[in-house]
Amino acid sequence: MKTALVTGITGQDGSYLAALLLDKGYKVYGIQRRSSTISTERIEPLIEEGVELISGDLIDENSLIRAMEKIDPCEVYNLGAQSFVPTSWDQPILTGEVTALGVTRMLEAIRIVNPKIRFYQASSSEMFGKVRETPQNENTPFYPRSPYGVAKAYGHWITVNYRESYDIFAVSGILFNHESPQRGLEFVTRKVSYGVAKIKAGLQKELRLGNLEAKRDWGFAGDYVRAMWLMLQQDEPDDYVISTDETHTVKKMCEVAFSRVGLNYEDYVVQAPEFFRPAEVQLLIGDSSKARKKLGWKPEVDFRGLIEMMVDADVERINNMIKE
Ligand code: NAP
Ligand code: G4F
Numbered sequence: 001m002k003t004a005l006v007t008g009i010t011g012q013d014g015s016y017l018a019a020l021l022l023d024k025g026y027k028v029y030g031i032q033r034r035s036s037t038i039s040t041e042r043i044e045p046l047i048e049e050g051v052e053l054i055s056g057d058l059i060d061e062n063s064l065i066r067a068m069e070k071i072d073p074c075e076v077y078n079l080g081a082q083s084f085v086p087t088s089w090d091q092p093i094l095t096g097e098v099t100a101l102g103v104t105r106m107l108e109a110i111r112i113v114n115p116k117i118r119f120y121q122a123s124s125s126e127m128f129g130k131v132r133e134t135p136q137n138e139n140t141p142f143y144p145r146s147p148y149g150v151a152k153a154y155g156h157w158i159t160v161n162y163r164e165s166y167d168i169f170a171v172s173g174i175l176f177n178h179e180s181p182q183r184g185l186e187f188v189t190r191k192v193s194y195g196v197a198k199i200k201a202g203l204q205k206e207l208r209l210g211n212l213e214a215k216r217d218w219g220f221a222g223d224y225v226r227a228m229w230l231m232l233q234q235d236e237p238d239d240y241v242i243s244t245d246e247t248h249t250v251k252k253m254c255e256v257a258f259s260r261v262g263l264n265y266e267d268y269v270v271q272a273p274e275f276f277r278p279a280e281v282q283l284l285i286g287d288s289s290k291a292r293k294k295l296g297w298k299p300e301v302d303f304r305g306l307i308e309m310m311v312d313a314d315v316e317r318i319n320n321m322i323k324e
């Protein structure tokens with residue numbers, strides 16, 4: 001039985017990846033940081049199915065070394081991060097500690113405990129920032145526009161560096177935005193799907209958003225964790241862009257979400273200055289042809305299917321809340 005260790009297991013991708021790995025017969029361990037409230041909401045059913053949690057933090061090197069010594073994993077997926085872009089302007093140093101240096105701590109733990117461990121780093125299309133070319137592929141230069149994007153660029157390059165310096169099987173997945181009903185409530189797609197459900201139920205009157213013209217290449221998280229796993233099954237370590245290769249504005253996403261429940265977004269969406277960013281990433285669209293060719297990966301859920309899935313899930317959640 002293969003053993004995997006996942007940081008960020010309590011997050012959106014962690015929950016989908018843990019489910020996929022269990023399905024493939026892995027013994028799955030996750031690193032959970034200490035919190036005064038319960039953070040396992042997304043993975044409760046998976047804990048029932050055998051996922052085990054180990055206390056640790058990307059800021060605490062020793063906790064990572066201890067976890068790897070205890071578990072002896074063959075694959076490590078580093079999904080843990082301060083992942084919300086606006087927070088990275090409020091807490092740039094924390095973001096650097098967790099999202100950038102956390103990667104080095106993971107790689108050092110691997111180097112010390114067992115350099116044969118295969119390592120996946122959750123890199124991001126946010127690194128492309130003020131895009132240098134369109135669409136963006138593995139060779140597109142980075143121009144990050146947020147402390148988060150800068151931290152991810154560090155994480156990407158330290159992963160490449162440990163691969164080249166120590167011959168570690170370390171890969172960087174440059175994933176474009178991916179969403180699901182498990183997405184955090186502050187990210188725009190979920191903020192919209194949840195807002196739509198509350199408005200439909202009469203619990204909210206308007207939805208305050210920022211830049212409606214920004215364009216993103218949105219895919220489904222369930223499809224994207226498959227690509228993470230595939231990257232670690234190759235003969236040679238390499239870096240891959242994962243994307244749908246389609247882009248849509250936030251406005252279009254609102255139109256699809258509201259129309260799912262028979263509403264017109266223009267009657268409810270209000271542009272609010274507090275949700276605009278100090279520096280914006282205006283356009284992201286990936287070119288995932290390398291992953292499609294070499295990994296045999298392709299997304300199965302399209303943009304409309306994704307947004308409708310999220311709205312339907314939130315409508316059901318709100319209706320259940322009302323019934324209780
Ligand atoms: P998410 O839902 O925000 O989950 C982040 C995870 O990181 C949570 O489990 C969180 O734990 C954990 N974490 C935060 N600080 C930590 C620390 N100091 N030590 C250990 N764990 C810590 O993010 P996601 O959407 O699943 O994304 C997964 C990864 O992919 C992240 O690295 C993200 O930056 C990257 N990424 C995401 C996307 C996307 O569109 N979703 C695209 C490209 C790259 P708590 O539950 O305790 O907060
Ligand atoms: O949903 P978002 O907050 O995602 P963002 O900033 O693109 O970052 C996500 O994707 C990255 C991959 O490219 C990940 F690395 C990162 O961890 C995260 O998962 O915002 C998307 C767009 C932005 O242009 C933002 O300005 O939506 C725009 N937007 C407009 N109104 C809003 C809002 N974003 C948020 N969060 N809230 C709004 O009210």
